[in-house]
Amino acid sequence: MGKTYSKGLEGVIAAETKMSFIDGEKGVLEYVGIPIGELASHSTFEETVFLLWNLRLPKKDELARFQAELRKRYELPAGMAQRLLSLPRDAKPMHVIRTMVSALSMHDLNPDANDIPSLREKALNILARTPTLLAYFHRYRIGMPLVAPDPSLSIAENFLYMLNGERPTETMAKAMDVCLVLHADHGLNNSTFSARSVMSTQSDMYSAVTAAIGSLKGPLHGGANEGVMVMLNEIPSVDAAEKYVLDKLARKDKIMGFGHRIYKSYDPRAKHLQVLARQLASDTGNIALYDKSKRIEEVMATAVAAKGIYPNVDFYSATTYHCIGLPLDMFTPVFVIARIGGWAGHVIEQMGDNRLFRPDVDYTGPHGVAYTPVTKR
């Protein structure tokens, strides 16, 4: 078979999926053929996860059963909370969740079972318990009592409830849920590639999701939403945005929340998040954040849109998460909660038609080198 070198695997197709379709030129994203805008407007995160894992929307009773399966797993296994509360209070939430999802495997009687029913069971456990792990850690690090999960609440609502110790408003719960829908799956992004690559060795669901969390943490990937917020906080006013952006571009710095390996047009998720960010910013007295974002977008449109650089999913999610009241270092962990829906689905797809991921490498070092004894070096 002929070998071609594509740095960063750009343009290489490494798997097949029936879950999400992206047209980068037209700015189209569909989950199982349904446009992302339809799902953001009419679906819920739980229904969207069912769609991704079953490749169809659930009937009413199926959705109720799926929700019940998730909600009965919100509680942590015995011993997990104690392990969580032994971590340093100043540990970073992305390191915490990478560690604790991995630790969940030690409470699974059959962690390496890779038959599809077992993989689905593990996926339910990880998805249901990740919000609890994150919220418990946050309460612990701020010295507040843990808030036990409420199985009458959705994943989005329950996460905000456990995090803040009070029920979120309907608006905030809905905004959180829409964000989870928008972030659930996205083709073979780096973290999904990582999950599928690990699963292709027939390892296990916990190892695959742990690897994916490590990948998502990177500022070029899921970590960008935190980087956007840092940038918005650094820019003192709307008027200062243009100089800030142009100076960074002049230094060849990347503007967080912009650009994409696949989208060479406006990320359809960003369009939805922009509307959500504007509404929430207006409701919560943060309209300056939104105005700065719009100004940055205008400057970037003039400076780099010709290169196909547009806002991506992380640009307006930053303002949205801030207005929902999430701490800055919880922005990327929220992306983890959502993307477990995609990662778990891809792990199951990989096992359904597996071939070990093993690309080749172009060796550029020397040959025929004699061994030099240490006494002669």
Ligand code: SDX
């Ligand atoms: C996510 O893959 C997915 O689907 C990811 C994701 C998902 O849902 O899983 O969509 C989520 O990770 C979104 C991306 C979040 N990352 C950021 O916002 C970080 C900032 N963005 C860039 O680092 C960059 O755009 C990437 C990493 C997202 C994509 O980079 P590529 O495809 O490797 O593009 P590149 O770095 O080769 O850039 C091509 C050109 C370069 O200019 P030249 O050297 O050709 O002159 O575009 C420039 C880059 O300098 N460029 C940017 C830029 N992104 C690209 N210039 C300024 N700011 C940017 N953000």
